[in-house]
Amino acid sequence: MRIGLAGAGRIGAFHAATLQHLPAVEQVLITDAVADHGARVAAGLGAEYVDSFEALLAAAPDALVITTPTATHADLIIAAVDAGIPTFCEKPVAASLERTVEVVRHVEAGGVTVQIGFQRRFDVGFRAAAAAVASGELGFVHHLHALTGDAAPPPAAYIPMSGGFFRDCNVHDFDAVRFVTGHEVISVHAVGANRGEQFFRDADDIDSAAAILTLDDGTLATVIGTRYNAAGYDVRMEVLGSAGSVAVGLDQHTALRSAEPGTDFPVGPSHPTFMERFLPAYVSELTAFTRVVAGLEANPCTARDGLQAFRIAEAADRSRRSGRTVLLSDVPDA
Template sequence: MRIGLAGAGRIGARHAAALCELPEVEALVVADADAARARALAARLGGAPAERRAPGGPSSPEGAGSRRPAQTPTGSLGRAPGGADVRAVGEVGELFSAGLDGLVVAAATDAHADLVERALAAGLPVFCEKPLASDLDGTFQIVASAKKAGIPVQVGFQRRFDAGNAAAREALASGRLGWLHTVRSCSFDPAPPPAEYVPTSGGLFRDCVIHDLDLIRFVTGRDVVRVMASGANRGEDFFRDSGDVDTGSALLVLDDGTLAQVSATRYNAAGYDARLELFGSKDSIVAGLDERTPVTALPEHDEEHRDPYAGFLERFSAAYDAELRAFVDVVAGRRANPCPPEDALEAFYLAEACELSMREGRIVGAEEVRR
């Protein structure tokens, strides 16, 4: 199959390398708002930038097997070490006439909604990094468009594909924990993002905590009925200046009475830390605790520790690979969509509820933000 990639930045480059390792991916077509960056990525992967493209219509919506172009784009393709042919095109819009079988969206957040809508109009299955859109209205619209088109849109909540989180879900479903009474999830970044990123990030709860919110729903299989959230600023002023917080916490009440606590911060110099803890009437388990987890047990021992995780790309490296493996299976029709847009909308609702609770200093019911 031929896969398109919109976005050649940090996460796009990581996805490109992973896609090239998948045996089904015969060709990868890369585009970015910065054409030079797309060409550089293609060159690093062993590809060649496209000089011209033969004319061809958009992909057929009749199924993955019918999405081959009438003509192959002209010019030689470079071959990546994993076996895929890699090509860069001049503009992102050219992806939709490149005879693709599927599209991976890893562009800037404000471009996500338009790219997903265009992929749906072209009949292309699409994988989109979260968020689907920069606001609730845009997310709601994409859910409606995907449902109408009947085309799969897989959202990039990679923590669902982490081996530990998947095992926690299975353990809970098996009855090993008994009845669940407490869930704790954390997302601790070792250092804050660049100051210029913060004003367009959506805020800590929409940008960061949304992963925890989705994971709690996914692992427990329960909905959240109300939240109480708070935030603080103890670090750089640019968070406060942008109306954001650098540290936040939320208490969630699930529909069966289980309590869940989420904590996040931009300042955890010990290293990147993302853990999920489940406490039940029979047993307690934790996902994300290993020799590289940046916590120190007291009293301290002289045991040698490995370097802590530097960031989310390293901590969830295998999960990123697994979610793209899943997307290729979705494109091929071998499995159902493991992370549909409806789930992304639910997580966005909860992030909105957390933001509202923090701003107004009160408990917010999930129904208050739902449409």
């Protein structure tokens, strides 16, 4: 199949290289708002460069991959749906809740496949945890604990356009809670703090956060995150059940040091960024997308899934600003 890719930044260039090596993909067409950069990426991969998103649509690829800045996602998804082209888009669906609801309604009315990029759904650890919950081997799940720790903050210029900590960082944890448990969040109570650079405060954002989620079956989940985890990029989840427990991300690369004497676990090295931590998951994610396009499997992460994670993030941000628990029923849905 022929796949068009819009956005040749770090994750876009990585996805383009992955697509080039997938057996189902015959040709990759690339466009980028910075023409010289996009052309260089395409040439380096042996892909074809086209000079605009409109030209990419006109080339009638079998599918599209969108890895452009967040503010452009909504318009590009809508254009792809209107053109009838199955699309993969990195999270989020849109920059605001209102726009996300609008896009999801458009996608579902159009009947065109749109897969959203939450790569943790394709990580072997998260998948094993979801399977353990679904099989019943853990008994009833009473608690989950999820963590995302960036090894270092992103550039200051990124923060004002990020959507805020919960929508940019912990949104992955919120989606993973839904994916692993198969249940929906009904309420959120969240707090945030600023312990680091002034640019987070200047953007009305936070650099550390904690949230308590209540699920529709009574399960409790805690989700924490930080932009400052110099030990390395750290993503983990603990799933605690009445008959057993499992942990995701607890391996020799975990960015954590044991304080117990005589313990040398983990031996490291830790992952420096999300790219190294989730490299196999990203490949599996795009492989799955090609199978969805070919009609071989169902969409594993729909636009509505993207909306539900965004709604939880919206509730978390409202909660930390108000100091009150926020019900998901009070957050607009499609």
